Amino acid sequence: MRAALLEGIQKIKMTQIPKPTVGKGDVLVRVVACGICRTDMKAYQIGQRDLHLPRVLGHEISGIVEETGSEVTSVQPGDRVQIAPGLPCGTCDYCRKGMDNLCDHVEIMGFHYDGGFAEYVLVPENGVRHGVLNKIPESLTFYEAALTEPLACSVNMQESVQILSGDVVVIFGGGPLGILNAKLARIRGASSIILVEKRAARIEAAEKEFDHCINLMEENAVERIRTLTAGKGADAAIPCCPDPQAVADSLAVLGKKGRFGFFSGLVMGEDAPHIDWNLIHYKELAVYGAYGCSSNHNRTALELLSSGMVRVSDMTTRILPFEELVQGIEMVARRDDTNLIIDLTI
Incomplete structure (x- = not known):
């Protein structure tokens, strides 16, 4: 074969x-x-x-x-x-x-x-x-x-980070997993979903899934999100990319009692940014990891696709x-x- x-x-x-x-x-x-x-x-x-x-x-x-x-x-x-x-x-x-x-x-x-x-x-x-x-x-x-499998990994992440109705959710990265996490956050009741991405083409392809899109090449994500949330900060942030800067920015954009979803493994180079882990202490942030998906997550994802609750035909x-x-x-x-x-x- x-x-x-x-x-x-x-x-x-x-x-x-x-x-x-x-x-x-x-x-x-x-x-x-x-x-x-x-x-x-x-x-x-x-x-x-x-x-x-x-x-x-x-x-x-x-x-x-x-x-x-x-x-x-x-x-x-x-x-x-x-x-x-x-x-x-x-x-x-x-x-x-x-x-x-x-x-x-x-x-x-x-x-x-x-x-x-x-x-x-x-x-x-x-x-x-x-x-x-x-x-x-x-x-x-x-x-x-x-x-199904990448959606199932996203189900695992969102069950861990506990996206809730009314949440402001920030997603770093407009690739397939960023889009899938946006779709899931929407059906879980998020009130505002914000994309942070540095590639204009990816923003254009993904923007219909988000309420706001921030191009990192044109504006400061931390400042923009502070403005969008009237200074409160986001309820949840999920980096769907391996960039350490996304981790640093995620912690910075979260409000008090915010939840950080550690979804993507990091590629750490010599030029990796400083990450202020003290923000977890001072803002009482919660950190949730998610690795892959279980068989149950996979079945849940297939049910979401089969029912039409999550549509991926355009992806x-x-x-x-x-x-x-x-x-x-x-x-x-x-x-x-x-x-x-x-x-x-x-």
Whole structure:
């Protein structure tokens, strides 16, 4: 079968590998669509802590069940499915509490197991048993379903930071996760959602989701938000980008008792800004982390998409054939598009 095999840093080989053999509890999925995200870009450019090479990347996967093991009853060939990429152990304390994204032994498709940048992906028995395969309703396209996983990560963040009715929410970064967090904040009742972004093209693409947009190249975000909130500050701030300056600005724009959502891992360089952590003390801020998503978050996200409460049909701005995966990763690095998807059928 065709596969994009990451053999080393910035070395992807478009090749043929054996089609996976299906065990009694496994499910083989024919991939239709797989999103390219910044995590894939990071794995390609510099590696990732959980990445085991050689590896087929890709964890935002939707497709059609091709074959099931003899003991599988939850799905059957022909079912349209989305795959939650985390494969939990199911027995540790975190799994038993429904927090399987924090599982002590979690393995992730696209890092520990081969992912979706291939014609077929094998979902192993423990993943099938713990409900990582989710049926896609006919009302939802494969492209929309491929956005389930990033939406699920956003659900995790907003449940942690507890976006409430009437909140003023500031989101740093107008990429896919910034937009998804804005959509979620809207349905959770936020009264004002503010985007902070330095790229004019991203502001233009995302502005319909926000009440106010601040271009960092033209104005000071902290001062503008202070004006917009009559000096009170925001109730919640979520950096959806790896820029340490967004962390510093998030703490600065929050009002007293504000909530900071630590959503995106940071890229710290020698020129990293000073972050005034004392603001957490003086303003009694709360800090909430969110890493990935649990199987329950994934199911919640798919329900939000299926019900139409969250609409993402306008978010995918470029569909690429399998052969253009590397170009797609480079586009993600340049932030040329809102959301890119590889379509394995074209």
